[in-house]
Amino acid sequence: MQSSITFSLHTNKIINYKPKFIQLSLRSNIQPKPILSLPSTSKFNKIYTSKVAPLHCGISSNSYSSNEERGVRKWIELGSEAISTAFPLWVTIGCVLGLLRPSSFNWVTPKLCTVGLGVIMLGMGMSLTLDDLRSALFMPKEVISGFVLQYSVMPISAFLVSKLLNLPSHYAAGLILVGCCPGGTASNIVTYLARGNVALSVIMTAASTLSAVIMTPFLTAKLAGKYVAVDAAGLLMSTLQVVLLPVLAGAFLVKYFQPFVKFISPLMPPMAVATAAMLSGNAIAQSSSSILMSSGQVILASCLLHASGFFFGYILARMLGLDVSSSRTISIEVGMQNAALGVVLATNHFGDPLTTVPCAVSSVCHSIFGSILAGIWRFSVPAEIKD
Incomplete structure (x- = not known):
């Protein structure tokens, strides 16, 4: 008996969110039931989450010091x-x-x-x-x-x-x-x-x-x-x-x-x-x-x-x-x-x-x-x- 399996992954809606487990379901002509649970550290998860660009938050110390130097220089130039x-x-x-x-x-x-x-x-x-x-x-x-x-x-x-x-x-x-x-x-x-x-x-x-x-x-x-x-x-x-x-x-x-x-x-x-x-x-x-x-x-x-x-x-x-x-x-x-x-x-x-x-x-x-x-x-x- 042949079965059709459909995977639905909406990774584009998840940014920098790593759940502990990813639940995957198989749907066939037989009664569906959960068959697999993979940890987020698996190769599978790495492959699909690697396509999501990381979100950078906050200000790094380098950029802060650079902005501070530019501010001091601007005041010197104005003076x-x-x-x-x-x-x-x-x-x-x-x-x-x-x-x-x-x-x-x-x-x-x-x-x-x-x-x-x-x-x-x-x-x-x-x-x-x-x-x-x-x-x-x-x-x-x-x-x-x-x-x-x-x-x-x-x-x-x-x-x-x-x-x-x-x-x-x-x-x-x-x-x-x-x-x-x-x-x-x-x-x-x-x-x-x-x-x-x-x-x-x-x-x-x-x-x-x-x-x-x-x-x-x-x-x-x-x-x-x-x-x-x-x-x-x-x-x-x-x-x-x-x-x-x-x-x-x-x-x-x-x-x-x-x-x-x-x-x-x-x-x-x-x-x-x-x-x-x-x-x-x-x-x-x-x-x-x-x-x-x-x-x-x-x-x-x-x-x-x-x-x-x-x-x-x-x-x-x-x-x-x-x-x-x-x-x-x-x-x-x-x-x-x-x-x-x-x-x-x-x-x-x-x-x-x-x-x-x-x-x-x-x-x-x-x-x-x-x-x-x-x-x-x-x-x-x-x-x-x-x-």
Whole structure:
């Protein structure tokens, strides 16, 4: 006699439930009755329950610690962004403190300034890759445009402003000297905070600094009637130590030490802000008495000079067909000069000590203007960076 046996297993309705026994029934033409009882550990049970995906409940300790780390990092990034956005405030506080309490900056030494700038440039290098720097070298239009605007807009603006305001000869010479100086290292910090093209900024700073050996003496002699000697070897070493080598080291870390870069990168913008505020305050502290004794004419002249540099640097770059990020970078490079170099040159080559006053005031003006621009532009990311 043949019997038909029917098994009905609804394992898809049982999730993570293992009964102690599974009851199976045979149904045939004869009266049905239970014939078999298998424990859940049998091969049969393993075969059919293995098709049911396990249900994971709860939170593992690894995921919890990972979420906690992400939360801490998010708070650090928010704090970094808040400090960076208030860049103009910190620079202003540093300048006011340097003017009213110059002794507050007695602890700032030239070596400390150099180390601080080097650390900041290292941080900026961490925001780049070696490919970014390589691509900046192959941007001839941007580099040449920036170079031409650097050594045309500022020297001409300094000459015209000194004539417009009828500055005394010592103030006029100091203002023109500042206009003929190369781009300052602080421009790289501001470009970094303003979401500009940092690689282009570094290349432009290096190019204008190296060419300053020829351009600064030539333009100063033509416009101010006074020849100044520039220490070519000193400028070259300074540029290598403070700009190029730290940036290359940062890009190297990005390529080979990603975990370290990921950990330290949120801390770099606040460090850049603190360094810029320290340098600005120290520059004012060094010449605070001369600044207080001078008339507001020098402050007005310096403000007009740097406002002209930022404005025409951006407008002319856009007229030349450059993108927004590169135009911002060129605006900052043109508007921010190496005022510290101007102070050194004025002290060594001009007989009147008042010649250094426009250089000291200039360092404050370009820092405040640059920080304001960085605060504004930081909220507007250029399309080419988004892409």
